[in-house]
Amino acid sequence: MNIHLHQTHHALADFDAIQATLEKTFVAPGVHLYPESFLTGYPLADLCLQVPFVDAYEAYLAHLTAWLQGLPPSENRVALVGALAYERGTDGVPLRIRNVALELVPGQAPREVYTKRLLPNYDIFDEQKYFTPGKAPGVWKWQDKRFALLICEDMWASSFHELDPCADLVPLGPFDGVFNLSASPWDVQKPGKRVQRARVLSHTLQAPFFYVNRVGGEDEILFDGRSFLVDGEASARTLPAFAEAHESFELPDGGPYAAPTNKLRDHTWESLFTPRFAEEKTLPRRLHRWSDEECAQVHDALVFGLKEYARKNGFRRFLVAVSGGMDSALVLALVKAALEPDEGIEAVYMPSIHSAPLSWDLSIDLCERLRVPLRSLPIKFLHANTKMAFQSTFPDAFGGLTDENVQSRLRGLLLYTRSNQTGAMVVNTSNKSELAVGYSTQYGDSVGALSLLGDLYKSEVYRLAEWINATRGPQIPEGILTRAPSAELREDQKDQDSLPPYDRLDPMLEGILNYRLGHAGLVAMGFAAEEVTRVLKLHTGSEYKRRQFCPIIKIKPKSFGFGYRIPLTKHSGFYFPRG
């Protein structure tokens, strides 16, 4: 028996494209597996509650049914597709939505065979907002075989919940295979975790484990595909990352398998929320340095995420503000890597009176290496004019932060003015270290439609740039990699005037963001109390900037964005020591 994995790639609610894929791929004999929510896309958020969406989806289901019933009846092939099931009351109003698997057989109407039982509701997930969970374990028969059915989260039982769909399946075996239809967001640690977990379940359910995952970028979230088959300890056979793919496997006889384990619950309370409730003393004072493999993954993810946002939202031109610094250089290299031959890119350099001549030279060098057209649009005069206009109206001093922010905001204004002229998408250049401490100007350097680096600490920005230079040729001038980071908003300004060096700042931020630490915890990690206070103040005082920031491509288990929820308004005294 053949098992076909279809890791598909469509925009949310693009029913025509979904049907076209089905017609093209649901052909060969065997069992065809399509991802979770294949018929709608995922995550829909409030879209699934809107009348026009529900009407269009149900009209599509009717079309799909007619098409399927019009096919010559055949028992040689069957598909399992992820879908939504709306239960309506007598007045036509939906009462419940379930996240289901439909069985498609040529010549017959679709048939519901399973409802997802574990609804993730942590980090970026809010499925318990929309869906009603199923109650019955997923056992599905076809021809002479019996299969265990799971939808995505069902494989990740947690100590937080009572339910464990996989444990419920164990007494219902034996199975000839386990199928998981997924829409599983990518992060740099995820692919390994999935295979590892599937292997445990393959042993436990004593059957080969087929995992099919969707492909797509949905605002901040990426779905990487990487569908796979694992069977006991046999090496995993994996489909490509970040690309639609279709692959067929012969159903293995299966095994050998280890004895079933009792340790089925993989998620702990901690891993649900991802950042760990840490014993401070065990934390490294250095940030994990990405391996080449991790750099490659992150690079491909960022390029894919940008392409997705741009294509699906109709952008064919890109605009990047380059400064001669590291962040904008990396962004430019990534945008360039994402570019199709018929798409355009433009770099704009906007020097102020504080910009070093070296910044211009490095910008030219960078743009020549990347073959990106570069324009210089000095803000010196506008800066001076703004200051004059201001001083003629307001007697107050015009210096310090006021004067620095004006420069940054003028750049934001000019960048968006250029975007208005050309229709180009402005790609943001902020990194996670800056965001975490508010080292940026609201409506200034923080502008953009999408952030590529908002989930990379500054050290990781350097690491990824070095990897690019090492593997794709010297795209980024050495001078950019080696010069001291500076916002160039005042004379001789360096990041380190305001912030600890990044090799201390970044692991401190990792302590705050990924291990939920406050002052005591960071001091226990070995950082100086005074510096910790300074960083925590910057961090807790800049929530309002993050709230108005653009979507950030998520590359880690915990990122700023929808999955990160800190009130702006709070008494933040508990972060600091008392007294």
Added chain:
Amino acid sequence: MNIHLHQTHHALADFDAIQATLEKTFVAPGVHLYPESFLTGYPLADLCLQVPFVDAYEAYLAHLTAWLQGLPPSENRVALVGALAYERGTDGVPLRIRNVALELVPGQAPREVYTKRLLPNYDIFDEQKYFTPGKAPGVWKWQDKRFALLICEDMWASSFHELDPCADLVPLGPFDGVFNLSASPWDVQKPGKRVQRARVLSHTLQAPFFYVNRVGGEDEILFDGRSFLVDGEASARTLPAFAEAHESFELPDGGPYAAPTNKLRDHTWESLFTPRFAEEKTLPRRLHRWSDEECAQVHDALVFGLKEYARKNGFRRFLVAVSGGMDSALVLALVKAALEPDEGIEAVYMPSIHSAPLSWDLSIDLCERLRVPLRSLPIKFLHANTKMAFQSTFPDAFGGLTDENVQSRLRGLLLYTRSNQTGAMVVNTSNKSELAVGYSTQYGDSVGALSLLGDLYKSEVYRLAEWINATRGPQIPEGILTRAPSAELREDQKDQDSLPPYDRLDPMLEGILNYRLGHAGLVAMGFAAEEVTRVLKLHTGSEYKRRQFCPIIKIKPKSFGFGYRIPLTKHSGFYFPRG
């Protein structure tokens, strides 16, 4: 027996203030009721997962316990307070958090008496993300009385969930009273709903219903207090809105009560998500016009919300860009109403070449009436300079939207420059109609720390302004109320050049936002197909602007913000007719 309702008012996690309130108010004999999550504040979001928060909270609980145990033992008074209960594993890592009621008795340690059973997870709520629900109905005894215990959502059972905490209580009666500890966000329809629902439950549980609610503004969400006692059909006795208050009631003998009803489930699937799944034909083509009572509520809510955000975040000065138009005039009046004697306010008028002289005259008139200092900071020269700088670098045409947006963004820049000088909080002036159709400039007129009008349609902005003039004296010049709305970004521009008149646009938007309609639904309401297409295109195409918008004070069941979740990236064809 006396029942004391304490509708308290603290910032999140302000443990010192919480303890001080307890010490001051937990004095008289009787039963003292404090709100849901009184000991922590609500909603905490991810704060409740942070090590320093948990440590500080548990240190506070230890302090509270010591204080309580140090009091002279007494059986004459008892308190029920909302709190969180952390269950930790052997390694110290929390495994679960429950939303509980603690019983406080002088001379004894606090004792957990109830865990909240219904965890709201719709609109702005995400309690299922953090909390584990309780299983047992809340029955609590003191002296010779028996009481039914509820925490907030427990009184609002829904067809979406299987659980109904109130139905479970019915067979456990009779009760001498029902207590609900709440942290219930306000909207303009909410106070009436609460009393109505409490009355149903008072009849059903055959006992007087005591409801205590917290007071506070937490970013976009307001808690209004308005604690009350209802007993059968007897008129409700209600505490003040938007102010801390403490009031004592004699426990009524109770009744008479009607026969218990079976219709206990109040929430439907629809009301959970608030916007209704509408039968289009029944929808009014006109927006509901606020009554004077509704205007008063909204006015007080906006003033309170602004005060809360400002005080809790340390702002003592406010900055408003006035244009001589309606929105900024109303915002200025509201800010002025929120002002304490020691706080400052400043209006800035920033005319461009397209600003009518009338706009300046009306701005002066407005600021004189409100006694707000007004400065004029013309952007003509900066506008011309920007255009020149641009044209010397980029050959492309500089007109149309490019030229319009520059003016708006220059104003955003100057406003924030002024804010940098004075430390003033920039109050946003956008309204819900503009936001819904993207009729604003990103990083331009859309800037601000907080939006007062982002949940008011333009028609409601006028209605509230008229109510202010009618009840508080003519604060807003008649000329502002009667002139045609204009962004004044090009010659003779009027809103109606780009948008349908607001008396058509606003009910169309209500159809989209509150009734979830698409093209077919709006046409069935009686709007012209072409105009509907235009409005839907503006609406679906401007999601990205709303994503980066500041927090909006929520005054309605459905508002833009955390409770409104529409993907930016989607195939939006389903909003429109096919073909």
